[in-house]
Amino acid sequence: MFDVDTDRTLVAAADLVNTSDGLRSATPGLDQLTTVTQLKEYLSARDPAMQWPVSGADRTQLEKVRDLREKVQRIWSAAPIESDAPVQVLNELLTGVGLRVARGSDGDYRAEPVPASKELVDVMTASVATAIQHLVVRDETARMRTCKGEGCDAVIIDLTRNRSRLFCDFGNCANRAHVRAYRARQAAHRKSFSTGADTASAAGHPVRHVGSHADTLESPRLVKPSAAEKAAQIEVPTSQSAVAAKEFRDRMRDELMEKREKKSAKKLKKDKKKAKK
Ligand SMILES: [Zn+2]
Known part of the structure; x- marks a missing residue:
């Protein structure tokens, strides 16, 4: 960096x-x-x-x-x-x-x-x-x-270019946080499904093409943010590109999480079968 x-x-x-x-x-x-x-x-x-x-x-x-x-x-x-x-x-x-x-x-x-x-x-x-x-x-x-x-x-x-590092390397901090966020999103999704609201447009986030190098598209900033503002920005993606990047990351994680859950469910079934034998 x-x-x-x-x-x-x-x-x-x-x-x-x-x-x-x-x-x-x-x-x-x-x-x-x-x-x-x-x-x-x-x-x-x-x-x-x-x-x-x-x-x-x-x-x-x-x-x-x-x-x-x-x-x-x-x-x-x-x-x-x-x-x-x-x-x-x-x-x-x-x-x-x-x-x-x-x-x-x-x-x-x-x-x-x-x-x-x-x-x-x-x-x-x-x-x-x-x-x-x-x-x-x-x-x-x-x-x-x-x-x-x-x-x-x-x-x-945090030595990343876009100041995106949030977790340590000691254990599974990132993973635990992702699981929590995944569950929260699942719950929000179920809720929006029942009320008929679209979470993405309701939050004012236009859905963008996934897979572009969104981080590089950030518009130039006119006012230099203070250190505290910089820290706050880490928590909430402000620009459209940052939001798109976050959505993309979230989706990737969700897919991974779903795969893992399916896998462990399958294993559970298998184990049960074995136990019966
Ligand atoms: Zn940690």
Whole structure:
């Protein structure tokens, strides 16, 4: 979405926050950053190109990384950022971080953070703070979100072009939400059937040809939306093309869901037959 280094660091920052205890896809999770081994595990899961020194992990660094995590979490929970308090936290992290121009891992020149020292926590802080700074100055902090899944407080970084990511990768948050939405649509459909109303036209949504790359057809926006408005837009598709895209996705999911239900019903029948034998 941005550049490879920034994207990678933002993912690492979200992963860091998600090592905290909390609900992950309706399952309680323990703090995953309480031992040096766990810190090493977290670091080993990073792309080697990030060059976060795994060998630097020790008890002292663990405590400092936990402190970094807490600060990043504070910034994340304040997103979309529109006040100075989270920016102040970010500036604390940026203290002592320098800047130089270097080639990124894709070969392009860009501003690269120079950490205050070679200590693990300083290296991590410099890249995480710089990546978040990138979002703040571009008014893109609405991309720092919390999963929309029920009973889930995992954070996510949305690096999609059309800001469409809503769920984490921890469990089945997206699937559970789709099942709920499917049931709701089925119920609404039955209701509209009995009253004779057409849901699509009643909602003012013209039914469009399905399968076109609707996302690319969005009309140019004249007024720049605020970060909060951007976040709100994620929930409700505004343009016709976005509505069409959403309808298309919903229909695909419904078809998939119907297939699954039929399949499990068939299996149930089969199992019953078997039981009888
Ligand atoms: Zn989730």
